[in-house]
Amino acid sequence: MRPFTxxxxxxxxxxxxxxxxxxxxxxxxxxxNLIDLMKLEIETPDxxxxxxxxxxxxxxxxxxxxxxxxxxxSNTDLADHDVVRRDYPVLTRALVAGASGQLRNKATTGxxxxxxxxxxxxxxxxQPCNKxxxxxxxxxxxxxxxxxxxGIIGVSDACIAQHPSDMAVALRVLDAVVETMTPAGDIRLxxxxxxxxxxxxxxxxxxxxxxxxxxTAVYLPPPVGGKQAYHKVRDRASYxxxxxxxxxxxxxxxxxRVALGGVAPKPWAMDEADAExxxxxxxxxxxxxxxxxxxxxxxxxxxxxxxxxxxxxxGE
Amino acid sequence: xxxxxxxxxxxxMRQNDHSSDASARRKSPGQQxxxxxxxxxxxxxxxxxxxxxxxxxxxxxDNRTTLLDAxxxxxxxxxPKKGCDHGQCGACTVSVNGKRINSCLSLAVMHEDDEVTxxxxxxxxxxxxxxxxxxxxxxxxxxxxxxxxQICSAKAVLEEIRAGSPSxxxxxxxxxxxxxxxxxxxxxxxxxxxxxxxxxxxxxxTEVAEERA
Ligand SMILES: Cc1cc2nc3c(=O)[nH]c(=O)nc-3n(C[C@H](O)[C@H](O)[C@H](O)COP(=O)(O)OP(=O)(O)OC[C@H]3O[C@@H](n4cnc5c(N)ncnc54)[C@H](O)[C@@H]3O)c2cc1C
Ligand code: SF4
Ligand code: FES
Ligand code: FES
Numbered sequence: 400m401r402p403f404t405x406x407x408x409x410x411x412x413x414x415x416x417x418x419x420x421x422x423x424x425x426x427x428x429x430x431x432n433l434i435d436l437m438k439l440e441i442e443t444p445d446x447x448x449x450x451x452x453x454x455x456x457x458x459x460x461x462x463x464x465x466x467x468x469x470x471x472x473s474n475t476d477l478a479d480h481d482v483v484r485r486d487y488p489v490l491t492r493a494l495v496a497g498a499s500g501q502l503r504n505k506a507t508t509g510x511x512x513x514x515x516x517x518x519x520x521x522x523x524x525x526q527p528c529n530k531x532x533x534x535x536x537x538x539x540x541x542x543x544x545x546x547x548x549x550g551i552i553g554v555s556d557a558c559i560a561q562h563p564s565d566m567a568v569a570l571r572v573l574d575a576v577v578e579t580m581t582p583a584g585d586i587r588l589x590x591x592x593x594x595x596x597x598x599x600x601x602x603x604x605x606x607x608x609x610x611x612x613x614x615t616a617v618y619l620p621p622p623v624g625g626k627q628a629y630h631k632v633r634d635r636a637s638y639x640x641x642x643x644x645x646x647x648x649x650x651x652x653x654x655x656r657v658a659l660g661g662v663a664p665k666p667w668a669m670d671e672a673d674a675e676x677x678x679x680x681x682x683x684x685x686x687x688x689x690x691x692x693x694x695x696x697x698x699x700x701x702x703x704x705x706x707x708x709x710x711x712x713x714g715e
Numbered sequence: 716x717x718x719x720x721x722x723x724x725x726x727x728m729r730q731n732d733h734s735s736d737a738s739a740r741r742k743s744p745g746q747q748x749x750x751x752x753x754x755x756x757x758x759x760x761x762x763x764x765x766x767x768x769x770x771x772x773x774x775x776x777d778n779r780t781t782l783l784d785a786x787x788x789x790x791x792x793x794x795p796k797k798g799c800d801h802g803q804c805g806a807c808t809v810s811v812n813g814k815r816i817n818s819c820l821s822l823a824v825m826h827e828d829d830e831v832t833x834x835x836x837x838x839x840x841x842x843x844x845x846x847x848x849x850x851x852x853x854x855x856x857x858x859x860x861x862x863x864x865q866i867c868s869a870k871a872v873l874e875e876i877r878a879g880s881p882s883x884x885x886x887x888x889x890x891x892x893x894x895x896x897x898x899x900x901x902x903x904x905x906x907x908x909x910x911x912x913x914x915x916x917x918x919x920x921t922e923v924a925e926e927r928a
Contacts, residue, residue, distance in 0.1 A: 404758040405778045405824055431820045434781070435801050447778070449825055475814070479880050484888040495883045499905025500875065501868065502802055504814040505821065637883065637904035 400437050407449045411580045411615050414450050419582030419611030421446045426613060428471060429505035431498075432514040439524060441531055455509075455615055458482070464621035467578075470509030470614040474498070474566065477508060487619060489627035489646050493569035493660075496631040499638050509614035512567055512577065512594065513606060516560035516664075517640050519545055529557045530602040540694070548640065551693035551700050553663035558602030559694070562595060562665050563640050569629055571666035572646040572658040576618040582611040591617075595665035605664075625650040630707050631660070643703045647711050653677040657708065659687065662700055680709035761824040767792065768836030776823050782816075783807045785823035786833060794834035794863040798907070805906035808864035808871075809833050815871035817905075834863035837870065845926065846870050849919035857910035865906050869920045872902040873927065894924040 403423075408414035418424045423445030427433050436442035455469035458480050466487070468477060477483060478494035498506060520526040520538035527536035539546050539559055550561040575591040589607060596604050608614075625648045633639040641661035649655035655676045658668035672687035684705040691701055764773040767790060774789050783800075786792045786809070795818055798806030802820040809818045810832040838844035846866050849855070856862040876898060881888050884901045892898065899920050900913075908916065 400779045402759045403778055405761055405822075407827075427822075427825070430822060430825065431802055431817070434820050434822065437779075438800065447822075451825065475880065484881065488888055491881060491888055492883075495881055495885075499805065499817075500872065500882075500902055501805060501808055501815050501817045501905045502820075505816050637901050 401440060401443045401445075403444050404446045405449065406446070407452050409452055411450075411453050411455060411613050412584055414448055414453055415580050415582045415584070415611050415613045417611075418448055418613065421448075424448055424611070426450050426509075428507040428510040429473070430510075431502050431505050432510060436515065439522065441522070441524060450509075450613065461618065466619040468508050468617045468619070470507060470616055472508050474503040474506040474508070474511060475500070477566075478503070486622035487569075487573060487627070489572060489629050489648060490566070490569040490619075492627070492629035493565040493631075493644075493646060496629060496641075496644070497565035508566070508617055511564055512570075512591075512614065512617075513608075514564055515605070517563045518549055518560040521560060530560060530598070533603055544694075544696075546694040546696045548642065548661075549694070549697055550663050551697055552667060552688055552691040553597045553665065554692065555598045555600065555602070557600050558598040558664075560598070560602065560664060561661055562663065563661075564666075565629070565631060565641065565644060565660060567591070567595075568644055568646045568658050568660035568666045570617060570619075571668050572648055572656050573619055573623070576620075577614055578616040578618060579608065579612050580615050581609060586615070587612070588618075591666070592668070598664055602664075623648060625655060628711055630711055632703060632707055643700050643707055645704065645707045645711060647708070649676070649712075657683055657687065659704055662688070662691075662704060680705050680712055683708060763824050763827050765823075765826045765829050765831060767831045768833060774823075778822065778824050780823045781819050782809070782811075782821045782823045782826055782831070783818035786818060786831070789823075792833050792835050795867075796860055796863060798861065798864075803907070804861070804864075805868060806861050806864040808867040808906065810867060810871060813874075815868055832867075834866060837866065844870070846919070846923050849922045850916070853915045853919040853922065854912070855916045855919040856908075856912050861906060861908045861910075865903070865908065865916055868903060868906045869916070869923070872899060872920065873924055875902065876924075894921075896921070899924070 425444035427447045427449050456471040457469045458472055459467045461467050474494050478491045484491050520528050521531050526538035529537050537558055539549055549559045570591050577589045577594050579587045595606055627648050629646050631641045631644040633641055644660035646658045656673045658666050669687050672683050675682035675686050688701055759778055760775055761778055762775045783795055786795050795809050796806035798804035800819045802817045807817055807819040808815050811829050838847045846869055876892050876894050879892055882901050884897045885892055
C-alpha cells in the first residue's frame with residue numbers, strides 16, 4: 400500500500416471542500432472496497448478523508464412519506480430498518496444477498512454505490528485494463544479470457560465490466576435519488592438511473608460525481624406497494640457476486656417494474672421493458688436485453704435472466 | 716476461496732513481481748507543491764486511542780496499518796488471524812462496538828474511541844466461553860487457524876438472530892426469526908474453513924443456541 404495522510408471530517412460541507420482542495424484526496428467510509436484496492440495499489444490515494452463522523456448515518460421518513468437514507472448508514476442497518484422491511488422489502492432482500500455479515504456491518508450506502516467492478520483483470524495489475532490504466536487495452540476481451548462474470552449489455556469495446564452491487568439494483572427498481580454536496584456547498588439530486596456512467600471510451604469514469612463531490616443521502620419515493628422480490632443467481636448459495644440478479648415489483652393488475660444486476664456497468668432497467676411485464680419474462684427480456692453483446696463465455700446470462708424472471712413470475 | 720476468481724488470486728500472489736509496474740503509475744512528486752509534499756511526508760502517522768478487550772491503548776501508527784495488523788503486531792493479540800487479507804475468509808473477524816467486522820479491511824486509525832473484542836477477550840484457557848467449549852466438544856476445528864474468527868462470528872450470529880436482523884434465508888421479514896440450521900449456515904458464510912470442519916462448527920453453534928433458548 401502507498402503511504403497517505405489521513406483526516407477525519409466532521410460535516411459533509413468541509414469534507415467536500417477538503418476533497419477538492421487536497422491533491423489526491425479520497426473519501427473513505429466502510430473501507431471494504433477502497434482498502435482492498437489500496438492493498439493491491441489499484442487505488443493510490445495520497446490523502447484519505449474519513450467521513451464516518453459526518454453525521455450522515457440516519458434513516459428518516461421524509462415529508463412526502465418516502466425515506467431519506469444517510470450515505471453512512473451501514474448495509475446491515477439499512478436491511479434491518481423496520482420501514483424498509485415493511486415497505487421496501489426488495490431493498491432488504493438485495494442487501495442481505497450481498498457480501499457477508501461482517502462486510503455488511505461496515506459497508507455503507509454511499510460506498511456500496513461507488514464500489515468498483517470485480518472484473519478479474521481489473522484486479523490483476525499484470526494485465527492490460529482500460530479502466531485501471533487508460534489506453535492499456537482490455538484483457539477481458541482477449542481470446543480465451545475469463546469473462547463469465549462480466550457484462551453483456553451497456554458495455555463497450557473498451558470495457559465489459561459489470562457493476563457488482565446488489566443494493567443498487569433494488570434502489571433502481573425503487574426509483575431512488577442520490578443526494579450529493581459539491582465542493583462549492585451546493586446540493587445536487589441525481590436520479591439513480593443517471594448516477595452511473597456507461598464505459599464508452601472512458602471506462603475509468605464510473606459515476607457523474609465531480610471531483611470532491613460527496614454523497615450525502617439516498618432518497619426513496621413513498622412506498623409503491625406491490626409484491627417485491629430479489630433473486631440472485633450465483634456460483635455458490637451464499638457469499639458470491641451475482642451472475643444475474645433480478646429485482647421485481649409486481650402489482651395485482653400485472654403491471655410492475657424490473658431491474659437486472661450482474662449484466663451491465665450499472666443496474667439495468669427500462670420503462671419499455673416494464674410495460675411488457677403482463678406479457679411474461681420472454682417479452683420483458685426481449686426489450687431489456689435488446690442489443691446485448693455478450694462474449695462466448697457469458698452469453699448464458701441472457702437465458703439465465705429470462706428464466707430467473709420467469710421463475711419469479713411463476714412463483715408468486 | 717469465495718469471491719475471488721482464479722485470476723484474481725493469481726494476481727495477489729504475483730503482486731511482488733509487478734511492483735515496478737505499479738510505481739510507474741504513481742503520481743510524480745512534481746505534481747505536488749513542495750509544501751504539500753512536506754505535509755504529506757510528515758503526516759503519514761496518526762495516534763489513535765482505542766479499547767481492546769477492556770484495556771485502553773494509545774498507539775501511534777503508520778496510517779496504512781489495518782486493525783488486524785495493529786492488534787497482532789502492536790498489541791501482540793495474535794488470536795485474530797490473517798487468512799486472505801482481503802475480506803474473503805473471515806479469519807480476522809473481531810467485534811467492534813458490538814458488531815463483527817473483518818479487521819483486515821479496516822484501518823486502525825479509523826477506530827478512535829472504539830471498543831474492540833478479540834478472541835482473547837471472549838475467554839481464556841482457564842475460563843472458556845460456552846462457544847469455545849462447544850467448539851471443543853464438537854470438534855469444530857482441525858488446524859484451528861480459522862477458529863478465532865469462527866467463534867467471534869458465531870457469537871455475533873446468535874446475537875443478530877436474537878436481535879431480529881433478517882438474513883438471506885429468512886422467509887418472513889416481519890416475523891420473529893428462528894434459529895435454524897439454514898440461518899446459521901447462511902450467516903456463517905463469511906467464515907471459510909480450509910479444513911472443512913463446517914458440520915461440526917454448525918453442531919457447536921446449534922448447541923450454544925439451544926442452551927440459551
Ligand atoms: C469478499 C467480498 C464480497 C463482497 N460481496 C458483495 C456482494 O455479493 N454484493 C455486493 O453488492 N457487494 C459485495 N461486496 C462489496 C461491498 O458491498 C462493498 O465493498 C461496500 O458496499 C463498499 O462500501 P464501503 O462503505 O466499505 O466503501 P469504501 O470502501 O469506504 O468506499 C468505496 C468507494 O466509495 C467512495 N465513497 C464512500 N463513501 C462516499 C461518500 N459518502 N461520498 C462519495 N464517495 C464515497 C470511496 O472514496 C471509494 O471510492 C463484497 C466485498 C467483499 C470484500
Ligand atoms: S472489462 Fe473493463 S475492468 Fe475488465 S479488463 Fe476490460 S477494461 Fe478492465
Ligand atoms: S484475513 Fe481473510 S477476511 Fe480478513
Ligand atoms: S480448522 Fe483449519 S481452517 Fe478451519
